[in-house]
Amino acid sequence: MFTEAPDARVRPDIDDVLQLITPLGDRVESPALDPWIADVTPEHLGSLYRDMVVVRRIDSEATALARQGELGLWPPLLGQEAAQVASARALRADDFVFTSYRENAVAYCRGVGLADLVRSWRGTAPSGWNPYDVGMATPSIIIGAHTLHAVGYAMGCDLDAVDSVAVAYFGDGATSEGDVSEAMVFAASFHLPVIFFCQNNQWAISEPVGLQSVRHLADRAPGFGIPSLRIDGNDVLAVLAATRIALNRARSGGGATFIEAVTYRLGPHTTADDPTRYRDAAELESWQAKDPLVRLRHLLEREGIFTPVFEEETTQKADAVAAELRAGCVNDPEPExxxxxxxxxxxxxxxxxxxxxxxxxxxxxxxxxxxxxxxxxxxxx
Structure with missing residues (x-):
């Protein structure tokens, strides 16, 4: 006798995610996550905030460069800073990252040069950097294809008997690609040290996530035999804790983990996109109230870290990085x-x-x- 699946189309809210920092900046308890961030000091939180400010500034500068004709295209990450920065900062140097095209904050945290971030978007190089120098492959434009690369790398780690971990970043739209399903089948079958990090930013270009999935994306992974976590992707502490959990499982022989970081793309899909044609203004406004930087700033203010000096130093750092990015872009020589x-x-x-x-x-x-x-x-x- 068949059991009917519940009619529970995914909602664009974050009421049922694991969370440690609310949108108002209040610190809440989570028995599942708290033990994994017990060592995080207010100063550590301050460094994560500074990273997030810097990568938001990188993003706005690159967007401006695209609007000014200096770049052919740019995929903004506005609103997804916590998901990318916190997860990237949890990794070791010997872990290896595979991404699609929006993970520029991850690239910054891995040590990719600022000019290298935009070189391929400017058309002066087929790819931006040497992957082996920073432990991160160059972006994959083919949606979901790089998840297979991550699984292959993880198998290499397993065969070499090292405890390095492969991490594949992708969006909600990629979960509908066959490559992602094949990657999870392979990872589960061979018990491989890989993290599938899905940034559910609610929109696969102009298609809402609720149209392509009637259940939460994290619900899919257990069907492949992979445990999953569904977290508030705008909560830097929750992301850090979840990534540490997944890394620990992988390093200790527990196999793969699927993380659904529920976040939101505040900007366009790329600078060639106009999201006002398919997205309601009220939805955008509701997610702006969940801004990852604003909530962390509120928490830092309570912790006494966010002082005028800290704010000024952070702004100066972001401005200096933006200036270096712009100079590296416009002065990049035309290749022979x-x-x-x-x-x-x-x-x-x-x-x-x-x-x-x-x-x-x-x-x-x-x-x-x-x-x-x-x-x-x-x-x-």
Whole structure:
């Protein structure tokens, strides 16, 4: 006899998530999370707040650069700072991160250079940085594909008998991709040290999460044999605690964990998007009241950390980072055209050599045309 599944479409609220800091900045108790953040001092919270201010400033500066034509595109992370900063700060240097395209706060925390954050969006490089220098792969534009890469890396950690952990960041929309399901099947079957970190920001471009899932996203993972946590993604302490729980499970041989960090994308999907066409203003206003920076500031004020000096130092740090980002972007030299063929393969071969030679001849034809040796029509042919 079949049991009907309850008709409980997911709601865009955060009433039933694990939480340690309320939107008003009140510290609340959670038996599940409290033991994992017992060592966090007010000063530690202050450093997390500073990181969040800095990455919000990076985001606003990069958005401005895109609006000014300096970048071809930018995917804003406004509103998701706590989910990214707290989880990234919980990691060790020997852990390895795989992300989609919005995790620029994670990249900052992993030590990615500021100019490297925008290089591919400016079109001056096919990717921004050397993954092995910072323990983080370059962004994956194909939605959900990198979860398989994370699982593969985790299998390597398991085979090497090291306690490093792979972390895959993705959005709510990616959970509808087959790659994510395949990754979770593989991770569960082989009991691998990987964290599936889902930032449920409520919108997969213009599609609300309730349209693609009738249950909370965290409910899906146990069906694969993976335990899950559903947390307030705008609560920096809850995110830190949940990530530590998942890391501990992975390092101790407990396998994978799925974290659903319930947050909200306050800005557009990218700078090419207009969210006013599909999103209600009242919804945006309700989530602005849950701003991760504002609630942490309220808590820091109660703890006596948020002083005028602290605020000024934080602002100066953010402004300096933004200035460095802008300078690195606008002063990034145009690459030589033939660099297009560098690093396509690990070793050079005749096929790529032939393509390089053909393209070189094509570029030379413009020099010939400008010199007047042949006509424009002959050069173009």
């Amino acid at each position: 055209p033939l660099r297009l063929f560098d690093h396509v393969f690990s070793t050079d071969h005749r096929g790529i050599q032939a393509q390089r030679a053909t393209y070189s001849d094509y570029l030379d034809s413009f020099d010939v045309a400008e010199s007047g040796t042949v006509s424009d029509g002959e050069a173009r042919s």
